[in-house]
Amino acid sequence: MQFEALKVFCDVARNQSFSRAADANQISQSAVSQIVNQLEKRLGVQLVDRSRRPLQLTHSGRAYFDGCKKLVEQYLEVEASIRNGNGNGNGRHLDASIRVAAIYSVGLRDMSQYVQRFVAQQPGAQIEIEYLHPDRVTERVLDGTADFGLISFPEPTRKLVAVPWREEEMVVACAPSHPFVAEGRVKVAQLNGLKYVGFDRDLVIRRKVDRFLRDHGVAVQGVLEFDNVENIKQAIEINAGVALLPLPALQREVRDGTIAAVPLRDARFVRPLGILHRRNPKPSPNAQRFIELLRQPDDPITEDQPVSGLYAAGHKTPPPPSKLASRGNGK
Template sequence: MHLRNVEIFCDTVSHRSFSKAAEQRGISQPTVSQAIHQLEEQLGVALFDRSQRPLELTQAGHVFHDGCRKLLEGYRELADRLQHLSGVVAGRVRVASIYSVGLLQMAVYTQEFERRYPDVDLRLNYLHPDEVYSQIRRDEADLGIVSFPRDGGDIGCIPWIAQEMAVIVAADHPLADCESVALDSLNGTDFVSFTTDLTIRRETDRLLKSHRVTVHHVHEFDNVETIKRAVEIGAGVAILPLPTVRREIEQGLLKSVPFADVQFERPLGVIHKRHKHLSAAAERFVKLLHEELPDPSESAKPALTV
């Protein structure tokens, strides 16, 4: 049984698709199908119910997958220990991140990491926050980057940065020329919000409620990019992390107005599966995140690790 075939099998389980697993690994779909077929021939059982779309594991497939995850984790831990003895940093680091962490900001870190550690295969995927946690729990990602991180149970968290939140308005909005804005001045304002299933929305609602401020939610979106577009066309104002609107502010499409009477920040943290061994490469990535690199956002400041 080839270890590569086991890895292909686990990727196919994660994506529930031969084609998506092939795309993830940079190989052809027939190569994935052949690897799965070889495993099934060797084991004498069907691993997938191919009549289902997306793919579903058979009972034997579930048993095999559970064992494969443990096998691969043990192999990677052993390989990491051997590489540590030789001073080599290699292997794979899978990072799952929320969309709104900021593509420009993450590009600085990923490019520097790839420059320092060319032998490491760094994979960065942008996902919904719930899916980031799910991938960590399913061992489909080694590290997750989320806002307002939850630390407890099977999830551990390393604080990363705290991003200043501000009122974001269109360039021609009446508030655009204000040096600052009192929170209660937003009372009754048309508001472009995140959807209620996101923690950042709940934290924003909590802030407004604590100051007895009621806004008119005219639009709700699950991603920061659509919120920015809605604010640009004058649909309403928003409260967003400053790093996520840096480009639009530089282009004159949006204006940011700081709060005059409250301090509101969005903490970002790096989550991982508690008690799971982090490879040397994953540890180096976390360490890099806390270094003072040229940051596209001057409003993000390092948080202390605990």
């Protein structure tokens, strides 16, 4: 059995698609289908459930993918190190791809900066990032189609490891014409009775926000609910209500003047972001290197503008956080 066949199968498993695997290997879709058919015939089991869209691995297919994935990664690393004249297996030119599943609000701009830095350190590395609903992020990690996931309020499980990544301050997002902007900072109690645009009830971040408001004796008037931060921001831009959102997710809108970010005066509420990966098998060496880069103390916000510049006009940066206000698992 040839190594190329294992790599093609792994690409089918990661992409859940014959056509995408064909593009990744620069062969035809029919050739990919034949390779998978030959593997199934040789093993005497069905590896891919072709009746479902996107394609899903069978139980045997998932077990086979788990075993083949690390072999393929290790082979590509050894091959790359030899090609670069470094026969000790520690070559830095890596061709193996890294699959990342991330919640929408992590931010394309932030991740692009991390990808650029990693590729500069590891020439030839390929990183594919898919932005998904929080539940789908966890599913991608569990079924092995993502090397790791980026999610808020992470929580470890029997099968998943949750690695702390960073904490993001939650601020009041409102239209630039809102009276809060002139105040610079607001007390939590001032949200009482206001029209509020929130996350869907099935998201953990919604439960965390609800608990935070309840602990401060605040009852808002819910007017709209969405499953992602982009739709919430669009509702705020048309002055449909206010919302508690992570400050980094508002960078573009604050700089463009379409949304104001007003910090809380009397409370500290943060959203913890974390990295999820399976306990067994562990992420490939290449994926582990990318995780290490992500965890380096370097906040993308500060690269071209200080955090204070993201707040409503006239506000001074608040004091450093005293303690984490909320933890859990979700968006």
